[in-house]
Amino acid sequence: MKPVEIARGIYNVGVIDWNIRDFHGYSTECGTTYNAYLIVDEKVVLIDAVKKEFADQLLANIAAVVDPRRIDLVISNHTEMDHSGGLPRVMHAIGEEKPLYCSKMGRKNLAQHFGEKFAYQPLENGQEMEIGSRTLTFLETRMLHWPDSMFTYAKEDRILFSSDAFGQHYAGYEMFDDAVDEQMIMGQAKKYFANILLLYTAKILKLAQQITDMGLEIEMICPDHGIIWRRDPAKIINAYVDWSRQEAGKKAVVIYDTMWKSTRLMAEAIAGGIAESGVSVRPIHIRSSHRSDIITEVLDAKAVVVGSPTLNNGLFPTVADVLTYMKGLRPKNKIGAAFGSYGWSGESVKLLQEELAAMKFDVMEEGMKIQYVPQAEDLEKCREYGKTIAQKVLAQAR
């Protein structure tokens, strides 16, 4: 990728990772980008770096704009290694004595990645910095999504460098929201939110309020992954607020795995009953889907219906995988329900109910358990069970 001037004197010097498909367990079917931004003013400023293996590309991109040694200071909005891994190489090229600005937590965390090698300069929340004709403001955004996370705001340009917030894992030569299909990119933004930010929704709502209260005018949002929002930056902010409220609509998901297709038959009968009642639903077979896509479906579902066969007196391992992942992301305001086929002992439904209760879901008391292969009348019961779930969804959905 060649550097692109995104505003007068401001360049995206980031890189494209076309081939990444597994981003720490998150499926990135479109690849991703590691965006880094260069501001050329009286001072030359680099905001964020890239993953370690792309550091030379980043330096080449910078060199296409200015000699990297002209960089006066580096700002690290986020310590995670896809944005900091290239820092040692960059600092080496520009001069290791140059200041490396970060949040107070960033100061701690960077040292725990790279030792005390660099001239870390911790910033106060709200601190401003003149770099010539421009003023940069720093906003701590702790736990969005690491303790070190912060935003850098270029006041005169009205540009928010938002680190991982508002990002999407999307690799493309298109650099702006107006150059890509809106539905596709909002889908990727939603997936990013569901997998990275869902557990911090309370913080996001507070931050959105803080941005409004500060009267921060935003013409462009530059995240560290994917496209830049410039056509209508309010759209992605409003979507974050909406997703953070977790007020689901008339939607359910049926997530299951199966050994001899019995739990599958149950899943499809339950989903059929839910759909018949006017609630949107899809049965999702775990081994045909990725956990990161499953959690994206969970984000705006009112009911999460989980099915597992009983294997060796326990849950089927792939179901436990999804539940562990889901529990960590702490979805809120959900109805939970459990089902499963079994041969002799049949513990799975009870175990699923316990897991869902531990996630503070409103768990349906009745589960659906069927021994061996469901017969026609059993499937009818499953369909009825689906209808009961749907009634509860319709009563509670917004």
Place this chain on the structure above:
Amino acid sequence: MDKYVCQICGYIYDPEQGDPESDIGPGTPFEKLPDDWVCPVCGAPKDDFEKA
């Protein structure tokens, strides 16, 4: 004295240890922390804490 857990990041406030970084001495119960005390890990305010 009860321990309190940050609901945002999982940090546990242990009154026996206090929070030296914010000059909170050992033996300070959670209830006695100043109102503007925040989680040393993630910056969450006191009302984001629940009893462990």
